[in-house]
Amino acid sequence: MRCSVIDIGTNSVRHLVCDVDGKEIKHIKKDVKVTRLGDSVSKSGKLASDAIERTASAIQAFLDDAENLKVQDIYAFATSAVRDAKNADSFINELSKFGINVDIIDGETESLYGYIGASYGIKRESVLVLDVGGGSTEFSYLNGNLVKKSFDIGALRLTEKFIKNDPIKLDEYNNISLYITDMLTPFISENQEIPTDVVGIGGTITTLAAMSQGLEIYSRELVHGYVLSKSEIKRLLDLMMSLSLNERRLLNGLQPERADIIVAGTIIVYTILKLLNCASITVSEWDNLEGALVGKFIKCI
Structure with missing residues (x-):
């Protein structure tokens, strides 16, 4: 099965496409786009509108890539900047327009994945x-x-x-x-x-x-x-x-x-x-x- 994972981080958005066969993982593509979603979150407590726009654009590009590569299933998760932001829900709702659900994972889950x-x-x-x-x-x-x-x-x-x-x-x-x-x-x-x-x-x-x-x-x-x-x-x-x-x-x-x-x-x-x-x-x-x-x-x- 061809799967992809999107990591929506504080500094960048990353995308991994792999073929999974049992417990075997074959890398197809791994990309990163620096979007600075977390710009000013530590000061204002909110995701800035321009940072949201940059990040949404990067995610849309990755979703287009996944479609071109015939990915069958996609999992997306967000980390520190989104879990700290007061306006995280509006950002996640914006992404739902692309047809994906995004998990806002806690620090322990992030550690586990790492x-x-x-x-x-x-x-x-x-x-x-x-x-x-x-x-x-x-x-x-x-x-x-x-x-x-x-x-x-x-x-x-x-x-x-x-x-x-x-x-x-x-x-x-x-x-x-x-x-x-x-x-x-x-x-x-x-x-x-x-x-x-x-x-x-x-x-x-x-x-x-x-x-x-x-x-x-x-x-x-x-x-x-x-x-x-x-x-x-x-x-x-x-x-x-x-x-x-x-x-x-x-x-x-x-x-x-x-x-x-x-x-x-x-x-x-x-x-x-x-x-x-x-x-x-x-x-x-x-x-x-x-x-x-x-x-x-x-x-x-």
């Missing part, structure tokens, strides 16, 4: 799956049961909250790092069994893998399974902090439309690795899209 997707892709047990998104960051790992935790720290959210200068200033970096530390320390202190083998998913982490390799053209094959050392992440962070936004847009491996939020996203990843005392992170191209596909169409979770 864990299942990364586990399928990396095929390792006893790992911590770290999902750094635009509006939130999720932790998930097995400790008897699956531990799932979501925090309101994301690349777009923290950029809006802390970064006012270009290039970013050292005190802004310190403020972001302290904020993340304050948010995460109680959880980390209370969960000493958190694995130190970390698998990372999400746009920030896959972008860092592409930048580390200097990829002029993004390659899922080269990014998936790539190991980023903490020192390499710090090297990339120092480089980006020394550059203006326009200079960052020219870096190989960095999508120009992600250049304004990549610094905050990288600070999140680097700070978490320091807090966990981890030396590296393995990058997975399989993520919550694949996890949602497994949950909805393979139904083994």
